[in-house]
Amino acid sequence: MPIPEKWQAYAGSPITPLPEGWYWYNVYPDNKQSNLDVYDNMGMLKHLITYNVAIDENISPDEIEIIEQDRNGYVWENPLVKLRLTAYKAPYSYPPYPSKTFEPYCENGKAYVTDKLDIELVPYGCTSLRISYFPRADLL
Known part of the structure; x- marks a missing residue:
């Protein structure tokens, strides 16, 4: 994002x-x-x-658009793949400060959500595996 x-x-x-x-x-x-x-x-x-977003835990692979990029320059500055999908704004979902890897605070394990957001995930950085963690959207 x-x-x-x-x-x-x-x-x-x-x-x-x-x-x-x-x-x-x-x-x-x-x-x-x-x-x-x-x-x-x-x-x-x-x-x-929009750093506080949640994703529907039942999202299907068909709902994720995979965009393959041409090789252009240094790979860590120009990633070869991007993902586009629909997420939801989760205005009250925050990680417990100052932790970085714990589950964001959510009521009953799911985040209260408001508007739909189209997001694009881009794997920046010098790691061979990048893990992104999103809270589950409460869509009920």
């Missing part, structure tokens, strides 16, 4: 020194911040980007 990003270079501490001009990078969401405190700003972000 496209989210505005900010890349911050840092030297790191690799076992083998990096070549001249090479860096490690941390990537952060790049959102315009208001004059509110940091916690209020985190709450404001839910209106700017």
